[in-house]
Amino acid sequence: xxxxxxxxxxxxxxxxxxxxxxLVKAVQDVSFCIKKGKTFALVGESGCGKSITALSVMRLIPxxxxxxxxxxxILEKQNLLKxxxxxxxxxxxxxxAMIFQEPMTxxxxxxxxxxxxVEAIQLHQKKSxxxxxxxxxxxxxxxxxxxxxxxIDEYPHQMSGGMRQRxxxxxxxxxxxxxLIADEPTTALDVTIQAQILxxxxxxxxxxxxxxxxxTHDLGVVAERADDVGVMYASRIVEMASGRELFAGPLHPYxxxxxxxxxxxxxxxxxxxxxxxxxxxxxxxxxxxxxHPRCYLGCxxxxxxxxxxxxxxxxxxxxxxxxxxPGYETAQxxxxxxxxxxxxx
Amino acid sequence: MINMTxxxxxxxxxxxxxxxxxxxxxxxxxxxxxxxxxxxxxxLLAIFAPFIANDKPYVIRIEGKLSxxxxxxxxxxxxxxxxxxxxxxxxxxxxxxxxxxxxxTMRGHVLRxxxxxxxxxxxxxxxxxxxxxxxxxxxxxxxxxISSNRASDAVxxxxxxxxxxxxxxxxxxxxxxxxxxxxxxxGSDVLCRLIYGSRISLSVGFVAVGISSLIGIIIGxxxxxxxxxxxxxxxxxxxxxxxxxxxFLIITIVAYWERSLFNIMVIIGLTTWTGDxxxxxxxxxxxxxxxxxxxxxxxxxxxxxxxxxxxxxxxIAPVLVNATFGVAGAIFIxxxxxxxxxxxxxxxxxxxxxxxxxxxxxxxxLWWLTLFPGLAIFVxxxxxxxxxxxxxxxxxxxxxxxx
Numbered sequence: 001x002x003x004x005x006x007x008x009x010x011x012x013x014x015x016x017x018x019x020x021x022x023l024v025k026a027v028q029d030v031s032f033c034i035k036k037g038k039t040f041a042l043v044g045e046s047g048c049g050k051s052i053t054a055l056s057v058m059r060l061i062p063x064x065x066x067x068x069x070x071x072x073x074i075l076e077k078q079n080l081l082k083x084x085x086x087x088x089x090x091x092x093x094x095x096x097a098m099i100f101q102e103p104m105t106x107x108x109x110x111x112x113x114x115x116x117x118v119e120a121i122q123l124h125q126k127k128s129x130x131x132x133x134x135x136x137x138x139x140x141x142x143x144x145x146x147x148x149x150x151x152i153d154e155y156p157h158q159m160s161g162g163m164r165q166r167x168x169x170x171x172x173x174x175x176x177x178x179x180l181i182a183d184e185p186t187t188a189l190d191v192t193i194q195a196q197i198l199x200x201x202x203x204x205x206x207x208x209x210x211x212x213x214x215x216t217h218d219l220g221v222v223a224e225r226a227d228d229v230g231v232m233y234a235s236r237i238v239e240m241a242s243g244r245e246l247f248a249g250p251l252h253p254y255x256x257x258x259x260x261x262x263x264x265x266x267x268x269x270x271x272x273x274x275x276x277x278x279x280x281x282x283x284x285x286x287x288x289x290x291x292h293p294r295c296y297l298g299c300x301x302x303x304x305x306x307x308x309x310x311x312x313x314x315x316x317x318x319x320x321x322x323x324x325x326p327g328y329e330t331a332q333x334x335x336x337x338x339x340x341x342x343x344x345x
Numbered sequence: 346m347i348n349m350t351x352x353x354x355x356x357x358x359x360x361x362x363x364x365x366x367x368x369x370x371x372x373x374x375x376x377x378x379x380x381x382x383x384x385x386x387x388x389l390l391a392i393f394a395p396f397i398a399n400d401k402p403y404v405i406r407i408e409g410k411l412s413x414x415x416x417x418x419x420x421x422x423x424x425x426x427x428x429x430x431x432x433x434x435x436x437x438x439x440x441x442x443x444x445x446x447x448x449x450t451m452r453g454h455v456l457r458x459x460x461x462x463x464x465x466x467x468x469x470x471x472x473x474x475x476x477x478x479x480x481x482x483x484x485x486x487x488x489x490x491i492s493s494n495r496a497s498d499a500v501x502x503x504x505x506x507x508x509x510x511x512x513x514x515x516x517x518x519x520x521x522x523x524x525x526x527x528x529x530x531x532g533s534d535v536l537c538r539l540i541y542g543s544r545i546s547l548s549v550g551f552v553a554v555g556i557s558s559l560i561g562i563i564i565g566x567x568x569x570x571x572x573x574x575x576x577x578x579x580x581x582x583x584x585x586x587x588x589x590x591x592x593f594l595i596i597t598i599v600a601y602w603e604r605s606l607f608n609i610m611v612i613i614g615l616t617t618w619t620g621d622x623x624x625x626x627x628x629x630x631x632x633x634x635x636x637x638x639x640x641x642x643x644x645x646x647x648x649x650x651x652x653x654x655x656x657x658x659x660x661i662a663p664v665l666v667n668a669t670f671g672v673a674g675a676i677f678i679x680x681x682x683x684x685x686x687x688x689x690x691x692x693x694x695x696x697x698x699x700x701x702x703x704x705x706x707x708x709x710x711l712w713w714l715t716l717f718p719g720l721a722i723f724v725x726x727x728x729x730x731x732x733x734x735x736x737x738x739x740x741x742x743x744x745x746x747x748x
Contacts, residue, residue, distance in 0.1 A: 060643060
């Protein structure tokens with residue numbers, strides 16, 4: 001899938017957790033690529049494996065119980081899964097940086113925000129303390145913190161949630177990473193701050209030309225900002241396309257359901273559409289297509305119940321994993337299906 | 346009204362670091378202040394012992410010539426202790442100044458620089474002191490010289506007796522104007538020996554706890570951070586260590602090797618770290634899943650920085666509290682060892698050893714030899730325990746609210 005202009009490509013990534021209750025396949029066979037200077041959004045419900053995918057890219061999965069069982073994560077011709085831990089430490093923070101979803105707890109309470117930024121700059125850019133401090137003030141100014149000269153000496157508990165998230169962003173971008181992973185950067189913030197933070201990320205992306213892996217469950221955020229979108233459901237990517245195409249015409253029944261369930265302006269008086277059922281328990285995924293018990297198309301289909309569809313290209317630039325998407329099944333598969341289950345309804 | 350007090354509290358908290366908050370909380374309790382004051386006095390006594398109790402005069406005129414026997418008889422040890430006190434005081438003053446003049450972000454950086462400079466000065470100077478100051482014994486009887494009119498104009502220390510000076514004519518005398526707390530079985534002044542004994546107690550307490558905290562923190566940090574198999578094996582090792590009766594181990598070891606203060610300190614340090622290790626392990630278990638640790642890892646910081654710069658300050662509180670209790674415990678162990686005759690060798694004074702003199706030598710019960718050293722041990726251990734307790738309440742906000 002990799003091509004020119006690709007910064008990071010993830011190929012067939014699978015991350016499992018070997019817990020006491022059993023095997024949790026948190027991420028299965030996930031592939032996507034992020035282009036230079038573009039935003040790739042990973043969307044899905046809670047627990048569908050978005051965050052684990054991001055942590056796998058950073059190699060931050062707790063081992064044990066977690067393990068990356070297969071796949072490749074290639075950042076500029078370098079397979080991160082084969083890097084030694086020491087090399088990985090040089091990549092973290094320097095080439096890939098991450099923003100976490102909970103700004104209230106993501107800053108160390110015993111340090112001033114300045115010393116946390118300065119440490120990262122000193123480490124990766126080998127600068128003197130005074131220089132690093134100047135850089136840190138620059139960064140704070142860049143993320144829109146007023147009076148950074150004074151703010152740099154404050155402790156995290158003296159700041160609001162939005163401010164802390166800005167500090168987190170300043171920390172993450174302080175070493176000019178090529179890829180910024182934003183794991184639900186706005187979930188814990190209120191709506192006006194959300195917009196500010198997202199605008200800030202946009203600005204920074206335009207200035208520095210970095211790529212962003214945006215992880216969110218907020219479709220509104222995705223619609224506005226993502227160049228490419230991957231929709232995850234129960235550990236797999238079920239649909240992947242450019243943002244515009246995906247929102248104009250979703251192919252997978254799950255994506256269709258998600259988009260229907262969104263409230264829109266002027267939508268009054270009626271109940272919102274829902275997707276029936278609940279997210280499956282990761283210890284006991286349904287057989288076949290994991291979405292089939294909730295799917296309006298496949299719930300009675302024998303093949304959907306037994307055979308899991310893989311992500312395939314169905315149209316130029318559009319990928320889906322559903323037997324019902326037009327152009328998905330090959331002629332041979334269609335013939336096999338009809339011979340075992342009778343003609344398609 | 347409520348709003349106003351809230352605002353006041355907030356303003357007070359503006360820019361206040363965690364350490365300052367703990368200090369303020371600690372200082373609210375009178376008992377804590379008294380205990381701390383007592384410990385500071387004890388420290389001053391230990392540091393300035395040669396100036397407070399000494400059989401050599403500050404100044405004396407012998408055959409028309411002025412001399413300063415007290416100062417010239419100071420050993421390299423005394424000088425090193427004084428030097429350490431001076432540098433420690435400088436560091437404290439510097440830290441106070443840092444709080445006022447240096448912005449919090451710079452503080453850690455500046456503090457590290459100051460600490461390393463001061464430590465370097467201390468090490469270089471003490472090595473030079475040990476090399477250049479000869480250990481000489483000045484056995485001149487200055488008091489005799491005065492009474493036989495060979496010397497005059499003498500100024501003595503407040504307690505004009507040396508801890509090693511014996512006077513067999515004045516054995517086992519009860520407290521009098523001459524000897525405020527009486528004399529022991531070889532005629533040495535009890536008060537003088539008590540003051541020098543505080544040096545032994547304090548150094549045992551601090552060195553032993555320093556060693557045990559260092560070992561405990563490192564082992565606990567590794568176990569807590571890595572968990573899994575490392576933790577399992579480490580914890581079994583800790584359980585084995587805890588099963589060893591420390592006191593009898595020390596008696597055995599001291600019986601085989603020489604009776605030296607150094608041995609006692611090291612053995613206490615090497616055997617009592619299990620508590621610290623368990624505290625730190627528990628704290629690190631809690632901390633390693635915190636978002637800010639994940640964030641630190643995701644910034645690519647080296648493991649040393651994550652363990653000891655980012656996690657340790659968040660989990661050090663129980664160890665600090667434990668260390669205070671540990672000092673009390675180490676003083677107690679040393680006193681008990683000396684009482685049994687396994688402690689430091691005479692004539693070096695130690696409280697436990699003095700205590701044992703009160704009952705053992707002649708079969709008579711010499712109350713002043715039991716009461717005063719006993720009181721010294723009791724009050725010192727009590728003060729450390731009170732400070733430990735105060736510190737525990739100050740660092741734990743939940744206890745604070747309940748109280």
